[in-house]
Amino acid sequence: MTESNVPVIELRHVDKHFGTLHVLKDISLSVNRGEVVVIIGPSGSGKSTLCRTVNRLETIDSGEILIEGVPIPPEGKKLAAMRRQIGMVFQSFNLFAHMTILENVVAAPRSILKQNKKDARAEALRLLERVGVADQKDKVPAQLSGGQQQRAAIARALAMHPKAMLFDEPTSALDPEMIGEVLSVMTELAGEGMTMLIVTHEMNFARRVADRVIFMDGGAIVEENTPEEFFAHPQSQRAKDFLSSISEH
Amino acid sequence: MSISALLDKYGSLYLQAMLTTWRLTVISFAGAMAIGLIITVIRVCPIKPLRYLGDFYVQIFRNIPGAAMLILLVYALPYLKLNFPYETCVLIATIMIPSAFCSEHLMSGMNTIAPGQIEAARALGFSFFQMIRRIVIPQALRSAVLPLTNLLVATMLTTSLASQVPMRPRDLTGIVSYINTRDVGGVLAFAISAALYCLTALLLGQLGGWIDRKVRILR
Ligand SMILES: Nc1ncnc2c1ncn2[C@@H]1O[C@H](COP(=O)(O)OP(=O)(O)OP(=O)(O)O)[C@@H](O)[C@H]1O
Numbered sequence: 427m428t429e430s431n432v433p434v435i436e437l438r439h440v441d442k443h444f445g446t447l448h449v450l451k452d453i454s455l456s457v458n459r460g461e462v463v464v465i466i467g468p469s470g471s472g473k474s475t476l477c478r479t480v481n482r483l484e485t486i487d488s489g490e491i492l493i494e495g496v497p498i499p500p501e502g503k504k505l506a507a508m509r510r511q512i513g514m515v516f517q518s519f520n521l522f523a524h525m526t527i528l529e530n531v532v533a534a535p536r537s538i539l540k541q542n543k544k545d546a547r548a549e550a551l552r553l554l555e556r557v558g559v560a561d562q563k564d565k566v567p568a569q570l571s572g573g574q575q576q577r578a579a580i581a582r583a584l585a586m587h588p589k590a591m592l593f594d595e596p597t598s599a600l601d602p603e604m605i606g607e608v609l610s611v612m613t614e615l616a617g618e619g620m621t622m623l624i625v626t627h628e629m630n631f632a633r634r635v636a637d638r639v640i641f642m643d644g645g646a647i648v649e650e651n652t653p654e655e656f657f658a659h660p661q662s663q664r665a666k667d668f669l670s671s672i673s674e675h
Numbered sequence: 676m677s678i679s680a681l682l683d684k685y686g687s688l689y690l691q692a693m694l695t696t697w698r699l700t701v702i703s704f705a706g707a708m709a710i711g712l713i714i715t716v717i718r719v720c721p722i723k724p725l726r727y728l729g730d731f732y733v734q735i736f737r738n739i740p741g742a743a744m745l746i747l748l749v750y751a752l753p754y755l756k757l758n759f760p761y762e763t764c765v766l767i768a769t770i771m772i773p774s775a776f777c778s779e780h781l782m783s784g785m786n787t788i789a790p791g792q793i794e795a796a797r798a799l800g801f802s803f804f805q806m807i808r809r810i811v812i813p814q815a816l817r818s819a820v821l822p823l824t825n826l827l828v829a830t831m832l833t834t835s836l837a838s839q840v841p842m843r844p845r846d847l848t849g850i851v852s853y854i855n856t857r858d859v860g861g862v863l864a865f866a867i868s869a870a871l872y873c874l875t876a877l878l879l880g881q882l883g884g885w886i887d888r889k890v891r892i893l894r
């Protein structure tokens with residue numbers, strides 16, 4: 427239906443305020459099919475807000491957001507239908523606490539896509555296998571480690587066959603020894619051609635996996651470049667400061 | 676009269692009264708849960724005037740005394756050409772009042788749901804009703820088992836309003852005044868009813884505790 431040269435995600439001149447705080451300043455960016463775009467920047471620079479505007483968990487004041495060239499509907503059934511096409515993974519996993527892991531993955535395809543029970547289950551098991559938590563399928567989220575919960579959350583998002591995936595600091599709430607297992611699932615996804623927009627502080631991951639790095643500061647995109655160029659030769663002073671501040675740790 | 680004499684003479688009436696109280700309780704609680712659920716959904720729906728309407732309903736029925744409501748139903752409704760049987764009047768009161776409390780318990784049950792789960796549901800593309808049905812109500816119910824058990828007991832006690840109207844068969848409270856007008860049952864006649872209320876409440880409490888342990892959400 428859509429030509430491959432239409433970006434999967436496109437933001438045009440997006441502005442947003444929280445009260446008097448100008449959190450997003452004239453943001454324009456696009457993510458093409460199969461592309462992995464990583465957003466980095468200091469705390470409070472608006473990365474999460476940007477990520478959340480893409481599926482309209484946050485509204486915007488002005489500008490346009492398009493999914494495969496179609497503007498995001500403002501509300502209602504049409505908005506819900508658009509959200510189905512964009513998977514989202516949160517810092518705090520947000521698995522449904524009253525459901526088992528398997529039920530978490532099956533819930534949306536069953537309720538929303540009206541998949542029959544058998545197909546939905548088979549697909550969910552395949553996805554849980556793929557992210558390596560199939561053996562946890564009958565436990566509830568609270569019985570899993572953070573890394574396992576986050577991988578299950580990725581499986582839950584994938585079960586809707588999204589055209590793109592948003593990740594908002596998916597490893598920031600994890601103990602260091604679990605970060606790797608989540609990043610490796612994400613690396614695999616990228617390798618399989620998933621279109622991804624990722625907010626992260628994992629610079630090595632960004633270096634290895636990103637096609638493009640976007641550096642944000644104070645609500646604006648300050649720099650946009652390939653990871654090689656960005657990490658080796660940051661252009662702006664703010665990017666230089668940011669990179670040196672994180673390499674100190 | 677002694678307890679045994681009372682039970683000899685009125686045992687079967689007590690049994691019938693207990694079954695009547697149980698029946699009223701089951702119907703009232705089922706109705707209260709159904710209406711309470713609907714009111715709760717209205718109170719969180721995206722349409723603001725409806726939300727206010729839901730809050731208004733709860734404010735009214737949470738604060739009206741049961742006896743006052745029964746008097747209104749029995750004496751005022753006929754002026755509106757609505758002639759309900761006495762039992763229906765009792766049931767309207769014993770459904771509507773607990774339904775307001777049911778909604779309050781469900782609202783606080785909802786507050787235990789982490790906002791992130793609602794965001795996740797929206798991000799997955801759940802519609803409002805799908806989210807309510809699959810995510811919100813199940814968790815609200817499961818977190819509210821103990822307060823809802825208390826409400827069930829309170830609803831049973833509220834069904835004693837039935838004793839205020841000439842309804843047949845009599846309930847556990849109605850039977851006491853009946854016996855005391857025919858015999859000198861005194862406080863003993865009341866004690867038997869009280870014991871039966873207590874016994875039922877204890878059983879319900881046990882049941883509620885058991886259900887709570889089974890469905891409690893691990894966090
Ligand atoms: N709902 C909100 N209401 C008001 N202000 C908000 C809200 N959400 C975020 N902000 C503010 O907007 C700014 C950008 O927040 P955002 O969460 O997008 O930053 P971030 O780049 O993701 O930071 P971090 O790296 O700490 O996650 C911050 O100053 C934050 O305090």
Ligand SMILES: [Mg+2]
Binds near residue numbers: 473474475595
């Ligand atoms: Mg953030």
